[in-house]
Amino acid sequence: MTRIGAGALVALAAAFVIVPLLAILLRLPPGALADGLSEPAAVDALLLSLRTTTIALAIMLAVGTPVAFVLARRPFPGARIVSTILELPVVLPPAVAGVALLYAFGRFGTVGGVLRAAGVEIAFTTAAVVLAQLFVAAPLYLRQAQAAFAAIDPRLEDAARSCGAGPTRLFLRVAVPVAAGGLVAGAALAWARALGEFGATLLFAGSLQGVTQTAPLAIYALLDGSTESALGLSVVLVTISFAVLIGVRLSSRRWSTPW
Amino acid sequence: MACCALVVAACGDDQAATSTERPTGGVTVFAASSLEAAFRTIGDAFEAANPGSTVTFQFAGSDRLATQIREGAPADVYAAASEKYPIELAGEGLVGEPLGFASNTLTLAIPTANPGGIVDASSIAAPGTKVVLGAEGVPIGDATRKVLGLLGEVYGNQFTGKVVSNVVSEEQDVKGIVAKLETGEADAGFIYVTDVAASSGLTAITLPEGAMLTVSYPIAVVRASRNADVAARFVEFVRGVDGQAALAAVGFGPITP
Numbered sequence: 001m002t003r004i005g006a007g008a009l010v011a012l013a014a015a016f017v018i019v020p021l022l023a024i025l026l027r028l029p030p031g032a033l034a035d036g037l038s039e040p041a042a043v044d045a046l047l048l049s050l051r052t053t054t055i056a057l058a059i060m061l062a063v064g065t066p067v068a069f070v071l072a073r074r075p076f077p078g079a080r081i082v083s084t085i086l087e088l089p090v091v092l093p094p095a096v097a098g099v100a101l102l103y104a105f106g107r108f109g110t111v112g113g114v115l116r117a118a119g120v121e122i123a124f125t126t127a128a129v130v131l132a133q134l135f136v137a138a139p140l141y142l143r144q145a146q147a148a149f150a151a152i153d154p155r156l157e158d159a160a161r162s163c164g165a166g167p168t169r170l171f172l173r174v175a176v177p178v179a180a181g182g183l184v185a186g187a188a189l190a191w192a193r194a195l196g197e198f199g200a201t202l203l204f205a206g207s208l209q210g211v212t213q214t215a216p217l218a219i220y221a222l223l224d225g226s227t228e229s230a231l232g233l234s235v236v237l238v239t240i241s242f243a244v245l246i247g248v249r250l251s252s253r254r255w256s257t258p259w
Numbered sequence: 260m261a262c263c264a265l266v267v268a269a270c271g272d273d274q275a276a277t278s279t280e281r282p283t284g285g286v287t288v289f290a291a292s293s294l295e296a297a298f299r300t301i302g303d304a305f306e307a308a309n310p311g312s313t314v315t316f317q318f319a320g321s322d323r324l325a326t327q328i329r330e331g332a333p334a335d336v337y338a339a340a341s342e343k344y345p346i347e348l349a350g351e352g353l354v355g356e357p358l359g360f361a362s363n364t365l366t367l368a369i370p371t372a373n374p375g376g377i378v379d380a381s382s383i384a385a386p387g388t389k390v391v392l393g394a395e396g397v398p399i400g401d402a403t404r405k406v407l408g409l410l411g412e413v414y415g416n417q418f419t420g421k422v423v424s425n426v427v428s429e430e431q432d433v434k435g436i437v438a439k440l441e442t443g444e445a446d447a448g449f450i451y452v453t454d455v456a457a458s459s460g461l462t463a464i465t466l467p468e469g470a471m472l473t474v475s476y477p478i479a480v481v482r483a484s485r486n487a488d489v490a491a492r493f494v495e496f497v498r499g500v501d502g503q504a505a506l507a508a509v510g511f512g513p514i515t516p
Contacts, residue, residue, distance in 0.1 A: 107374070108443050123444045124389065124427035206391070206428025206439065213429075221431060224322045225396040 021238055028231045036232030044210045045218030045233065052126060052214060053194045056133040060141050060190055065183065068145030069175055073152070083146065090139045094199025097136055101204040105131060128205035129212050133194035141190035148182020149175060185248045192244045196237065283311030284486045286493055287333055289324040290316060291340035291398070291476070292433050293363065296457050298338070298497075300505040305496050312489050320432035321398050328353055328481060335490040338478040338497070340433075340451075341398035345477040357477035360498050362512035363451040365406050365472045367464040368440055375446025380466050381414050383447050384421035391439045391448035394429040399436070402474055403449040409470035437461070456510040475515045 028036075036042060070076075071083050089097055105112045105122045112122060122128050152175060160174045176183065198216040205212040207221060215233050222230035290298050295318045302314040317324070321339035325348055328334050337354050339345050345357035369377045375388050383390050393400030411419040427445060430436045433454055439445040441460050451474075455463040478497055480490045496502050498514070507513075 102442055102444065106442060106444050202435070203438065207394070207430065208426065208428050221394055221429070223326070224320075224394065224431065 024231055024234050024238070028228070028235065032228045033232045033235060036226070036228035036230070037236065039222075039226060039229045041209050041213070041218055041222060041226070042229045042233050045213055045215045046236065048126070048129070048210065048213065049195055049215040052129045052133060053191055055130050056137060056194045057187060057191050059130075059134055060138045061187060064138055064141050065145060065176065066171065068142050069149050069171055071142075072146040072149035073157070073175070083142075086142050087139050089136050090143075092136075094136060094197070095203060098132065098200035098203025101128075101132060101135060101200060105204070123204060124206045124208070124212060126205075126211055129201055129214060132200040132204050133197045136197055136200055137190040137194035139190075140193050141186040144186025144189065145179070145183050148179035148186070151182070152178050181252055185252050188244050188248050188251075192241050195240065283309065284489050285313040285315060286335040286484070286486050286489045287315045287317065288336040288338065288493065289328065289332070289334040289481075290318055290336075290338040291321045291324070292318050293340050293451050293453055294318065294338055294476070297361075297453075297506045297509045297511065300508070301497055301502050304501050304505065305493055308496070308501070309489070309492065312492075314493065322396065323432075331483070333485075334481045335484040335486055336478065336493055337481055338476065339398070340474065340476055341401070342475055342477055343398065343401075345479050349479060352482060354479040354481050357479040358494065358498060359475045359514045360478045360494075360502070361476040361506045362473050362515045363453055363476060363510075364512065365402055365449055365466070365474070366452045366455060367447055367466060368437075368450050368455050368458075368461045369447045369464060370440050370443045370445075371460050371462045372443060373446075373462070374443055377447050377464060380410060380464060380470065381418070383425060384414070384418050386421075386425070388425045389427045389444070389446045390422060390425045391428045391430060391436050391445040392426050393433070393436060393449070394431055397431055398474070399433050399450065400429065402472055406449060406466065406470055406472050409472065410466070413467045413469050453510040473512060473515065476511070 037046075067086075071079050071086075092100075102123065103109050105115070105128070107113070107116045107121050107123060115122065122131065156174060156178065157170065160170050165174065196216055197214070198220070201212065201214060202217060202220070207213045207217045209218075213221065215237055219230045219233050219237075222233070288298065288302070295316075298316060298318075302316060305314055306312055317334070319327075321341050321344050324334070324337060324339070325344035328337060328348060329351070337345060337348065338360070339357075340363065342357070345354060348354040349357055367377075367380050367383065369375065375382070377383065377388070382388065392403050395401065395404065407419050407422060410422075428435075428439060430439070433450050436445075436448040436450050437454055437458055440448050440450075441458060443460075447464070452463060455461050478494050480487055480494055484490045497506075503513070
């Protein structure tokens with residue numbers, strides 16, 4: 001391949017991503033960004049997105065980190081199968097994820113029926129939003145975290161153990177700090193995925209301002225009528241996503257230097 | 260060159276005028292979601308009656324289709340579930356004169372299993388009832404708000420406020436409302452009578468006399484159509500005997516004046 005040809009291909013690939021994103025900005029009349037974002041529906045959506053993704057991230061870190069460690073460092077029969085199943089939501093169409101969650105946690109669902117008997121209904125609540133985000137985003141974190149834990153030098157673990165570190169101490173004081181770079185990168189990507197969650201949320205949680213209407217759902221709803229608000233929210237999401245990517249790049253460079 | 264074009268144009272007009280030489284070609288019809296069943300039947304019948312013509316459909320919310328036409332989507336015909344958008348588009352010179360072709364009536368719909376214990380339309384104001392509505396700004400949502408206003412006159416002025424506090428989701432189109440009802444997650448929602456007829460697990464709850472709302476469905480040829488002759492013929496077909504029969508079969512009402 002000639003250098004010019006290769007250069008043209010790279011430019012084409014870059015333009016394919018940049019042009020649609022710029023198109024949003026070009027459609028936005030000057031000053032409209034602030035106007036659009038000051039609309040209550042947009043403000044509520046951003047706050048709700050922030051709240052729900054933070055909760056989803058906290059659950060992901062608390063449960064996902066030890067799970068990833070066990071799967072990567074303490075293989076048991078069937079660990080690979082479990083690991084593959086946990087990755088499934090990444091390749092699942094979001095609409096399928098929504099239907100699956102509904103059939104599991106809906107009020108006539110497998111688990112939802114039991115919960116309903118106990119007086120708890122999840123569908124149409126903010127908890128449903130968090131569940132949908134967790135379902136689609138957690139696998140991204142699990143995958144990165146497993147890779148990060150798998151890369152730990154076994155001698156480090158042996159050394160820690162010979163110094164008398166128990167399993168919990170080994171995990172918290174050795175494994176997590178050593179794998180921190182991968183864990184942070186995985187958490188950032190998963191958080192960004194949770195922030196963008198749309199299909200599963202729409203089906204499972206519905207769309208109600210302040211309760212279940214997250215930023216992506218608000219963009220969908222506001223396109224009918226309040227286009228400026230929809231575009232304003234889009235710009236915010238694009239900016240956040242870009243910041244996350246840059247952050248991941250920078251942190252992985254910092255963390256990957258050997259100490 | 261100009262002379263040539265004139266001859267071709269004249270020839271084209273001729274073809275449209277005589278019934279033996281019918282215009283042929285493909286047309287793309289943008290139609291409201293609620294028209295899907297009827298229009299699929301009409302499309303097949305149209306293709307059978309006009310050999311060489313093909314009809315492709317895109318079904319979505321009327322408002323979304325209008326946006327797509329504004330953005331230059333390759334539509335030849337626009338059939339909407341509301342007069343608002345065709346009139347807007349006609350005003351902008353994007354579609355020809357909208358012509359009524361059917362009417363539809365709003366109804367309250369519930370899952371047949373009736374998880375919310377709905378007895379009549381007044382039940383949706385009972386605390387804890389899960390109600391799904393169309394969002395404001397989409398045809399089903401705007402029509403529903405009119406009906407809620409009418410119901411408020413029937414059941415008293417607190418009714419509407421109580422219903423609004425029972426709303427668990429505001430959907431962008433009829434399909435979203437139907438999905439929430441068919442899965443049994445919501446107790447009640449407002450959709451068109453044709454949507455209830457088309458679904459398997461839903462039951463219609465008749466609204467009180469004073470709260471009946473009938474909406475007119477208009478159809479128009481898109482100005483930018485490359486196949487305006489066939490598009491016009493399709494519009495004619497929908498408004499004709501065969502089209503009206505297919506629409507009536509799925510529960511649509513007659514053309515309203």
